[in-house]
Amino acid sequence: MIQKLTGFRWIIVALILLIAFPANAFAVVTGSTSAGWNVFDPSAGGAYRYGPSMILNADNSIDMWTCSPGASGAWDYIRYKHSPDNGATWGTESVALQPTAGARDAYSTCDPGVVKFGGYYYMGYTSTENVNGTDNDIYVARATSVTGPWSKWNGSGWGGSSPQPFIVYDDAPIDTYGAGEPSFVVKDTTLYIYYTWMSRDPVTGKPVNQTRVRTVSTSNANWPGSTTYQGVAINRDMDGDDSTDHKYVTSMNKFIAIGTAKRFGPFAYIKMYESTDGLTYKPATLPKNYINVAAHNAGITGDELGHFDTTKNNRVAYAYGTIWAYWYTAMNPISLTDTNLPAVPIVKAAIEGNGQVTLHFRTSGVAGETYKVKYGTASGSYSSTLTGITSSPYTVTGLTNGTPYYFVVAASNANGDSGNSQQVSATPLNLTASPRSSVSASTQLSGWEASKAIDADLNTTWSSTGHSANNSTEWITVDTGGNRMVQRVTLTPRQPNEFSFPSKFNIQVSTDNSTWINADYDIRQYRIESPTQFVYDFNDPIYGRYVRIYATELGHDENQPWSYIMQLGDVKIEEIPYGTSQSSVIPGWDGYKVLDDNQTTAWSSNGHGSAVSTEWVSIDTGAVNSIDAVKITPRQAGVCFPVDFKFQSSNDGSTWTDISGASYTAYANPGSATQSFKFGSTVNARYIRMYATKLSADSFGNYYMQIAEMKPDRLPKRTASASTSISGWETAKVADGQSNTYWSSTAHGSAASTEWVSIDTGSTQNWSGLRIIPRPGYCFPVTFKLQSSTDGVNWTDITGHDYVDYYNPGSTTQVFPFSSLVSARYFRLYSTKLSADDFGNYYMQLGEFIADR
Structure with missing residues (x-):
């Protein structure tokens, strides 16, 4: 439901847990999707329809129930609509279920799961016990028609004005989602009830993110009062895994579950699991084709019993969109096959190190299954293969700093190898930990001082003071003791429970603790475990002494009512050995300023009385790199940008070679715009130099060479x-x-x-x-x-x-x-x-x- 989602920070609740399975070999369900279409557009009104439950009828019509905005103070209603033509067109929408005023489900009815047996349609749904949208429970209603009316379970029978949950969240503390998002499957005379359980481990305090399963006989008309807990079906891992919708695939004699992973993010995709007994699931294979970015809360078609017929035109549907609660609903065709090969692994992170890369990938937990890491220095070409790998993470060593490497992972069993994972790339760098000489913060609590964030003890924590609203500002600044090229920042949340990690923040770098540059880490951010850490690799290193974590939206602590607060167990900073040299310099216009990512500062050579003068500036990238181009940002308005110049490369900083295709004469004043100078061919070098033989003048008629920024352009030629x-x-x-x-x-x-x-x-x-x-x-x-x-x-x-x-x-x-x-x-x-x-x-x-x- 919508209220509970806004109060919960999904990126910090996922947990890596390996899934234990029986030792026998499995055939693996393999799915494929094809191009889809939207079945709900928020611009037409209504804001969202998410968490679809769908019945694919014998005539290829579809009945669909979704969670939608409520009215009269209720957060969510469940709405119904019908498609006569397999999802191509849809009839008029109607409200199927809404909260009962003054009852336990008064806040919300959402997350529908619908099945039919014994003459009734049964609709499971989520509601909550409190205004924070946590401590959710699961309810159920029944009807003889898809359009209702629906009678809610009252604890001993059906109907009345006092609906009661049939699955109650009973863990403490109640700071997490709780129980909800039900999905039903009938096999033979057994009803399988799958549901989300999101809590905290009572010993470690770490988040628990599970799909649990209960069963009950379908012959019992009052089955909600007699369900049997069967355990954890899926331990949903750190991949931002969502709720799962379950079906039984008759032709394969297997159960499947689908849900989104990396939900709400640019890499969101549909993830699939399988089970032979309906109780314990392992990963299946579903490539990421055709799924929109920022997807979440998916459902898949099945018949009235929750069975997937592989001969029919099945559909998967999900919500997507990056504006909160303004979401489209998409529908895609989906088909399934079966194979004896293991599931294709999913690589979650490739963390660069000094001469090495550490790969984090999803393992299945199936006994006897091993993994192969394949890699090479050309995209799509893997000249080296490492075999017999049994666990993740795995570190590939003996790599050359500055050289891009490309990696895939495959799984192996007695029947052969899976397909390759999606390719990831990483460039080993001469990374070293930066010193941390002091720290300051916007606020701090006694016993939770800012110094705890740099004391090398991950179990001590800095904490800001608390706020009543999450849209509050807090920051912590680490002084590294001197200017350096900052390449990576790793943040460790409060251990072991990860409370109060900020929801929105910038990582900033400064040379003077006053002017701040926001780091650009784009897609280069990862979550890793043992302990949980968030790794932010900058796309370009930034020259500076101070690193600040500047939050504008905070997480919450464990207490009720919540206090919004910022807490960190550790701030780790890593640098690479970039540097500069220059032919000359004037005070206040130092050479390092071409690396500080600040276009308002610049390096300047000495002044000359004539344009025909030689000056140069070079950068040391710390290791031999493959460089295709260099980016030069002029001093504002292009003042004193050189007229005649060339670019040179070197491996020792002493012997220089002119770069082919990189010589320029009579270069026009570029203004303030960054200039990308592309080389005739890739250069393998550690040092790059801009060497000028004709200069331009400032407003006083003095000739200088002045440059605001100079860095290798790591993007391909464009x-x-x-x-x-x-x-x-x-x-x-x-x-x-x-x-x-x-x-x-x-x-x-x-x-x-x-x-x-x-x-x-x-x-x-x-x-x-x-x-x-x-x-x-x-x-x-x-x-x-x-x-x-x-x-x-x-x-x-x-x-x-x-x-x-x-x-x-x-x-x-x-x-x-x-x-x-x-x-x-x-x-x-x-x-x-x-x-x-x-x-x-x-x-x-x-x-x-x-x-x-």
Whole structure:
């Protein structure tokens, strides 16, 4: 239900728990999805329909129940609608179930689960015991028709004005979700009741995130009073796992469960499990095709008994969208097959280290199953294979710092190997822990001082003071004792229970504890376990002395009523040995300023009386790296940007080699815009130097070389093309490495207009996905598809990336991972429906269009 979700921070409640299974070998259910469509659009009113329960009838019609906004003070109603044609069109929606005023379910009726047996439809639902939306319990109602009326279970029978839960959350403390989100399956004469149980371990205090199962005989008309607890069906792991909808697959003699993982995030996908007995589940295989970003709360079709017929056209449905409680509902075709090979592993994180990479991946827990790690230095090509791996995480050692590596993981059993996991990439770096000389915080409690966040004891905690609302500001700043290139920050929540981790925050770096630069870690953030830690790898290192965690939305503590507070057990900072050298420098314009990510500061050479003078600045990247380009940000307005210059490389900082295709003469004043200088071919080097032989003058007629920022451009070579553009919003700005400059198409009077933008990466390679940075809040395409090409002329639609009625992503980077690697040189976003700016004109506007290997 909607209220309970807002009060709970899903990213901090998931828990890695390995699932124990019988030792016998399993055949594995393999699913596939295909392109879908929306069955609910929030722009038409209604805000959301989520958690669908669906019955696929013999005539291929679908009955669907969803959770929706309530009225008259109730949070949620359950609404019903019918599709006569397998989900293509839908009839008029009606309210199926709503809270009973003054009763135990008065706050909400949500999370429906519907099945029919013995002449009745039974609808399980969730309601809550308190205004925080925690301490949820499970209720049930029955009816003889899909349209009702529904009689609620009253504790001893059906009907009346005092509905009672039949599954009661009885764990303490009541600071978590509780019990809810029921799903029903009938097999033979047994009703299987699956439900969410989210609590805390009484010994460790850590979150418990489970799907539990109860059973009861279907011959008992008052079965809610006689259920038998059968244990934990699924220990849902750290992958942001959601509730599960269950079905029995008759042709396979197996149960399946589906739910979303990485819910609400850019990598959200549908996850599947299987079971031979309906009581204990293990991972199945369901590739990530066609699933929209920010998906959550999924359901799958089955017949009245909750059986999945593989001969029918089945559907999976789920809600999605990044604006809270403003969610579309999507529907996708889904089919299942069976195989004797193990499930394909899911790689959750690739953590870079000094000459090594640590892979965190999902293990099945099946006895005798092992894993293979395959890797190489070219995307899609794995020249090395490590075998016999039995557990995660696993660290691959002996790697070369600065070299990108590409990894996949496969599972092995007596029948052979699974398919490869989705590819992940990582570049080992000479990372070292930064010193932590002192710490300060916005507020602190006695016994919970800020010093506890840097005392190397993960079981001591800094705590801010408490607040009555979560939209409060708190911060903690660590002084590393000197300027350094900060590459990674790892945050350890309060142990062992992870209370009060902030919900929204920026990681910031400063040279003076006054001017702060927000770190850009985009998709490079991971959750790892033992103990729970959140790892934030910066896309580019930032030069500075101080690191601040600046929170604008807080988590809550364990007490009732909640106090909103910020607590951290440890703040770890890691650096890489970047540095600078220069031909000359003037006081206050130091060389390190080309690394501080602050465009208002700059390095300056000494002054000269003539333009024909030689000056240079170089950066040391700490190790030999594969570098395709360098990004140079001028001093504001392009003052003293060199006129004639070239780029050189070196491995020792002494002997320099001119880089092919990187010499420039009579270079025009670039203004303040960052310039990306692409090399003729990839350079393997540790040092890069900008070497100028002709300078430009400041407003006083003195000649200097002045540069605000200089860093390797780690993005692949990109040049952009577009259907149209307008002055000041040129096409090149979608590939200029700056997220705050924008390309725009021309204006249209109607949303139904076609525009496109493409990038040329410079060569045909294997790519794992695309990232698109929107113009914040405006003109992101509504209906579009992603395409690839090897020649820039003939285009192929990329499987799973055809979107209809896409939501407004705000300022959030949109990540589109491919289900399998795409071999291409060019990528295109092709839109046939646009959105409007604040003046009502229709454009397509983007900040950056990026391909990831």
